[in-house]
Each structure stands twice: as C-alpha cells, then as structure tokens.
Amino acid sequence: MPIFCYCQAEPPGQDVFAKYSIFVLNMNAMSNYISLAILTAIVCISSCQAPTGETAQLNDRKWWKEAIVYQVYPRSFKDSDGDGIGDLKGIISKLDYIKSLGIDVVWLNPIYTSPNYDNGYDISDYRNIMTEFGTMQDFDNLLKGLHERNIKLIMDLVVNHSSAEHEWFRKSRSARNNPYRNYYHWWPAEKGKPAPRFSFFDVNGDAWEYDSLTDAYYLHYFAEQQPDLNWENPTVRKEIYDIMKFWGDKGIDGFRLDAFQYAAKDTTFSTLPLDYEKNIAKYYGMQPQLHTYLQEMNQEVLRQYDVMTVAEGAGSTLADAHALVDADRNELNMAYHFDAIDIGKEKGSYSLLEFKRVYSKWDSAFADDGWLSIYLANHDNARMVSRFGNDSEEFRDRSSKMLTTFIMTMRGTPYYYYGDELGMTNIRFDNMEDYRDIETLNKFKKLKLEGGDLIQFKEKQKRVARDNGRTPFQWDNTSSAGFTTGTPWLKVNPNHKTINAEAQDKDQNSVLNYFRAAVKLRKENPVLVYGAYTLLDKDNPDVYAYSREQNGEKILVLLNFQGTSATVNTGIDMRNANVLLGNYPNASVDGKLRPYEAVIYKLD
Numbered sequence: 001m002p003i004f005c006y007c008q009a010e011p012p013g014q015d016v017f018a019k020y021s022i023f024v025l026n027m028n029a030m031s032n033y034i035s036l037a038i039l040t041a042i043v044c045i046s047s048c049q050a051p052t053g054e055t056a057q058l059n060d061r062k063w064w065k066e067a068i069v070y071q072v073y074p075r076s077f078k079d080s081d082g083d084g085i086g087d088l089k090g091i092i093s094k095l096d097y098i099k100s101l102g103i104d105v106v107w108l109n110p111i112y113t114s115p116n117y118d119n120g121y122d123i124s125d126y127r128n129i130m131t132e133f134g135t136m137q138d139f140d141n142l143l144k145g146l147h148e149r150n151i152k153l154i155m156d157l158v159v160n161h162s163s164a165e166h167e168w169f170r171k172s173r174s175a176r177n178n179p180y181r182n183y184y185h186w187w188p189a190e191k192g193k194p195a196p197r198f199s200f201f202d203v204n205g206d207a208w209e210y211d212s213l214t215d216a217y218y219l220h221y222f223a224e225q226q227p228d229l230n231w232e233n234p235t236v237r238k239e240i241y242d243i244m245k246f247w248g249d250k251g252i253d254g255f256r257l258d259a260f261q262y263a264a265k266d267t268t269f270s271t272l273p274l275d276y277e278k279n280i281a282k283y284y285g286m287q288p289q290l291h292t293y294l295q296e297m298n299q300e301v302l303r304q305y306d307v308m309t310v311a312e313g314a315g316s317t318l319a320d321a322h323a324l325v326d327a328d329r330n331e332l333n334m335a336y337h338f339d340a341i342d343i344g345k346e347k348g349s350y351s352l353l354e355f356k357r358v359y360s361k362w363d364s365a366f367a368d369d370g371w372l373s374i375y376l377a378n379h380d381n382a383r384m385v386s387r388f389g390n391d392s393e394e395f396r397d398r399s400s401k402m403l404t405t406f407i408m409t410m411r412g413t414p415y416y417y418y419g420d421e422l423g424m425t426n427i428r429f430d431n432m433e434d435y436r437d438i439e440t441l442n443k444f445k446k447l448k449l450e451g452g453d454l455i456q457f458k459e460k461q462k463r464v465a466r467d468n469g470r471t472p473f474q475w476d477n478t479s480s481a482g483f484t485t486g487t488p489w490l491k492v493n494p495n496h497k498t499i500n501a502e503a504q505d506k507d508q509n510s511v512l513n514y515f516r517a518a519v520k521l522r523k524e525n526p527v528l529v530y531g532a533y534t535l536l537d538k539d540n541p542d543v544y545a546y547s548r549e550q551n552g553e554k555i556l557v558l559l560n561f562q563g564t565s566a567t568v569n570t571g572i573d574m575r576n577a578n579v580l581l582g583n584y585p586n587a588s589v590d591g592k593l594r595p596y597e598a599v600i601y602k603l604d
C-alpha cells in the first residue's frame with residue numbers, strides 16, 4: 001500500500017513528495033494500524049529532515065550568494081577633474097572596464113560628505129556626496145550606469161560613529177541639555193575619568209576624549225574625529241533607518257555595515273579585564289542588544305528592499321557569526337570575519353596549515369546555515385599578492401592568479417579588491433611622509449610618544465599598512481598611471497610601468513584575463529558557489545587542495561602556495577580529471593605542481 005509524505009520545503013513551490021511503498025505483514029488489525037501509523041511517521045520524519053550542506057544551501061538560492069563583489073575604493077580608482085583624487089565621474093568613465101570583469105556587484109567605500117580624517121569613514125552628512133567625489137547627480141548617473149550594465153551597487157553604511165563635524169555632534173557637544181546630547185556617549189567629568197577604553201586610532205590609544213565645553217568625556221573607538229553614536233537611543237536608530245531608506249529609495253542594492261559589531265554598547269562602561277585589548281571583538285563587540293537593533297533594522301528597512309547586507313566583523317566566536325547571518329535570525333545576509341585576513345600580520349606568523357585550518361573551520365561551520373564572504377584583501381589591508389602570494393618579478397603573475405583561483409572556488413560570496421585583478425603590489429613606503437592613513441600615522445605618533453622602535457614599525461608598515469592597498473589604480477604606464485592628470489593624493493606605485501590594465505587587457509595570459517576567466521568559470525558552475533567543500537591532504541604544508549561537490553558534479557582545486565615545486569596527495573584518480581582552468585600552460589595532471597601552480601579540474 002503506497003504511503004505519501006508531504007514535506008513543506010523552503011523556498012515554497014519545491015515541495016517534496018516522498019513516496020514509499022510499505023508492505024503490511026499478517027498481524028491482528030488493531031496492532032497492524034498502530035504499528036503502521038508509527039512506521040509511517042518514522043518514514044515521513046526521516047524524509048522530511050531539513051536538507052543539510054549543499055542541499056540546504058541549494059534550496060536557499062539567493063542572488064547575493066551567487067554574486068561576485070568588486071570593491072572600488074573611490075579615492076583611488078579614477079580621477080576625472082585632475083585634483084588628484086578619484087571621483088564618481090571617474091568611475092562612470094570606467095564602467096565598461098568594470099563590466100568587462102564579469103562581476104555583478106560593486107561595493108563602494110564611503111562617498112558621503114566627510115572632512116576625511118579617515119578617508120570618508122567619518123561622515124558629516126549622510127544624505128550628501130563628498131565634494132571631492134562629485135554631486136548627487138553624479139551618483140544618480142553612476143547608479144544608472146551600473147544598473148544598465150546589470151551591475152548592482154552596495155553602499156558603505158558607517159553608523160557605529162559619525163564625524164565630529166556632523167551637525168548632530170556639533171549640537172550634542174554644545175550643551176549637556178541639548179536634545180542631541182544623547183546621540184553620543186558622554187561621561188560627565190565630575191564622575192571622574194571613565195573606565196579605560198582602547199581606541200584603534202587615537203594617538204594615546206584612549207577612546208575617551210575630554211571636552212572642556214561641557215566638562216565631559218565622549219567615546220570614540222576610532223579617532224577622536226569619529227565619536228561613537230548612541231545606538232541605545234531609539235531616536236538615533238530612527239535617524240539611521242531614515243537615511244538607509246533615503247538610499248534604498250534611490251535604488252541601491254545593499255549595505256556594507258562598517259564596524260557594526262561595535263555599535264551596541266554596555267553603557268555602564270564598567271572596568272574591563274586587564275588584557276581586554278587582545279580580544280577587542282569579545283569585549284567591544286556583539287553586545288546582546290545588537291541583535292535587537294538588527295532585527296529592528298531588518299523590520300524597518302531591509303525587508304522593504306531587495307538588498308544584500310554584509311557586516312564588517314563577525315564577533316569573536318562562530319556562534320556570534322551565526323547569530324548575525326543565519327536565515328531564521330532576520331538580521332543580515334553575511335558577515336566577514338578577520339580570522340584569516342589577520343594570519344601572518346605578525347612577522348613570521350604565516351603558515352599555510354593555519355590558513356587552511358581557518359578557512360575550513362569557517363566553511364564547515366556555515367555549511368548548513370548562514371553564508372560567508374570570501375576575501376583576501378580590502379581597503380584595510382595590504383595587497384593580497386604581497387601578503388599571501390609572492391610579488392617578486394618572477395612569481396607575481398603566477399601567485400596572483402593562484403590567489404584569484406582560491407577566491408573564485410571557495411563557498412561563499414567572493415569580495416575582490418580593485419587592482420588585485422592586475423596583481424597590484426604593496427608600495428612599501430620608506431618615508432613616513434608618504435603615508436596618508438590616520439591608522440599608520442597615529443600609531444607612529446603613539447609609538448614615538450612611548451619611545452618605541454620606529455624602525456621596526458616602519459618595516460612592519462611596509463608589509464601591513466592600509467595605504468599599501470590604497471595606491472591609485474594602474475590604468476596605463478603614463479606618469480600617474482592614467483589615474484589623474486594632477487598630483488595623486490597618494491603616490492602611484494612605480495611598478496605601474498609594467499603592471500597596468502592597458503598592457504594586460506590585450507595579453508591573453510595576463511593576470512587580468514585570468515581573473516576574467518576565473519569569474520566566468522564560477523558563473524558557469526554553481527557547484528563552485530553551493531557545492532560541498534572537502535579539504536584534501538590537509539597536513540600538506542605547501543599545497544591547498546580541496547574538492548567542491550554537488551549533485552554528483554565534482555570539482556578539484558589544487559593550489560601551490562610555495563615558490564618551489566610541490567607534490568600533493570589527494571587520493572583522487574586524476575586520469576579522469578579534465579582541466580577547466582590553470583595558471584600554467586599544460587596544467588599538471590599528476591599532483592606534481594610547479595611554483596604557485598593553480599589548477600581547477602572537473603572530475604568525471
């Protein structure tokens with residue numbers, strides 16, 4: 001007798017009818033039906049179990065999971081008016097180039113009105129465009145140009161703090177009884193100095209700034225010009241939701257939430273344990289009410305638009321990250337953690353085994369629920385080829401392509417940083433005068449005040465300073481790399497003579513065209529988006545090997561992270577392996593890889 005089980009699956013319309021035929025043996029009537037009912041229930045429950053791993057993810061397809069995000073740092077992309085600073089008209093003039101990359105989302109770093117103490121991450125007017133970058137009309141033209149090319153736009157939402165020049169803060173600091181006072185975190189001086197709070201950018205590392213105007217301290221986790229907004233104040237939250245709706249109504253496609261893990265505060269500002277700075281995400285981040293605010297934001301704003309959301313920072317535990325992005329939380333779509341990007345920042349602390357361990361840990365933790373972003377660089381980090389590859393003349397090309405292969409074959413949404421598609425490298429300034437970044441400059445001042453080792457500091461900045469990742473885009477080999485006709489706000493890397501888009505565009509074997517091929521391959525193979533990830537040969541110190549599998553389709557990825565030949569033992573029969581993409585002509589098919597060799601195989 002056939003039995004039907006009805007299982008409601010998500011998304012609706014893909015209901016599963018499990019049909020089972022059960023044959024009833026000769027037992028007495030009553031016990032027959034009881035045991036039959038129990039049996040049916042067991043069968044049905046097992047067939048209705050929520051699908052796991054790639055099936056779960058495959059059942060929950062979303063455009064932002066299948067997207068490839070290209071991060072444009074507007075200050076350094078293309079200058080259209082010769083003032084040496086990139087701008088919106090400059091980006092508009094390069095939209096066909098961006099389209100040629102095959103990516104489908106652009107993330108723009110902040111373009112709002114700002115005094116630029118932290119390059120736009122100190123906003124003084126959230127509904128206006130920074131003068132150097134252009135006008136609101138330029139923004140509307142940019143958005144239109146992107147959408148005409150089927151490219152979505154996500155904006156940077158910097159609301160953990162504002163600029164100290166924002167009208168809100170001007171009013172807030174003007175008097176203790178000003179209606180805007182509670183828009184920020186103030187501590188009246190008569191209560192004594194508040195408990196210490198570390199600041200990422202403050203010259204004294206002190207997040208409490210004394211303000212004589214009202215004899216009180218205000219909180220700033222970043223620079224003193226970036227006072228933290230008081231998210232505990234519902235009026236502040238309403239202001240921010242209205243700002244998000246302003247941009248949502250303009251038709252943008254998403255928000256990247258800057259430093260948002262720190263937005264909710266424990267306003268008792270009690271004394272923290274001695275070494276709290278070593279785990280700042282734990283003590284500053286993920287305060288319980290953060291989730292209340294995100295669910296409120298989702299209710300008030302996000303669900304009214306077809307937008308994607310990504311949080312910068314995912315707390316200090318996997319559970320923290322899940323709480324931000326799991327589908328049933330109704331908070332955000334994804335978050336990016338710092339566990340991997342921080343590997344190797346301390347000299348000699350880099351190891352491929354640690355790199356593999358971290359990425360595999362996060363992948364398996366998010367195999368069934370939630371979703372991850374995959375990145376190796378952004379505006380807060382040095383260039384990926386200089387950090388995780390090898391930017392010597394001999395290996396820059398191969399290792400750039402190898403790292404691109406990694407980003408485009410991992411599960412999660414790839415975030416790819418402007419210029420990495422050319423293999424742009426660190427600039428490694430010798431002189432502090434060449435730096436423009438508040439983080440590097442203030443840390444240098446702080447170290448000087450403390451009598452620290454300035455030479456060692458300068459050496460370290462050549463490896464990790466943010467300005468290494470912010471040098472102007474290298475369009476061609478002319479004096480300022482085709483970025484500007486004026487004096488660039490930050491020096492152009494002299495290696496633009498050989499590393500530039502114009503040269504690489506016409507060279508089929510260039511890093512640029514390899515990037516285009518890798519993007520195309522990911523777009524044509526959903527297994528690279530949703531497929532199960534399996535780490536292979538995990539203790540191999542030189543090669544990162546993994547497979548991606550979905551509905552019987554299997555892809556193998558081999559990446560040699562060394563400048564020497566290496567062997568990998570995947571235990572997979574390579575005789576049926578078809579090469580889909582490789583960064584060497586006639587890719588290896590025997591597990592013996594050349595320096596920085598990368599190969600993607602389809603396994604039959």
Ligand code: TEU
Pocket residue numbers: 118121122158200222258259312313379380381439466
């Ligand atoms: O960065 C937040 C953050 O966590 C920083 O500590 C960041 O990781 C650090 O700068 C790394 O060196 C965000 C933005 O991405 C960054 O550009 C801003 O400077 C910062 O917030 C303040 O808005």
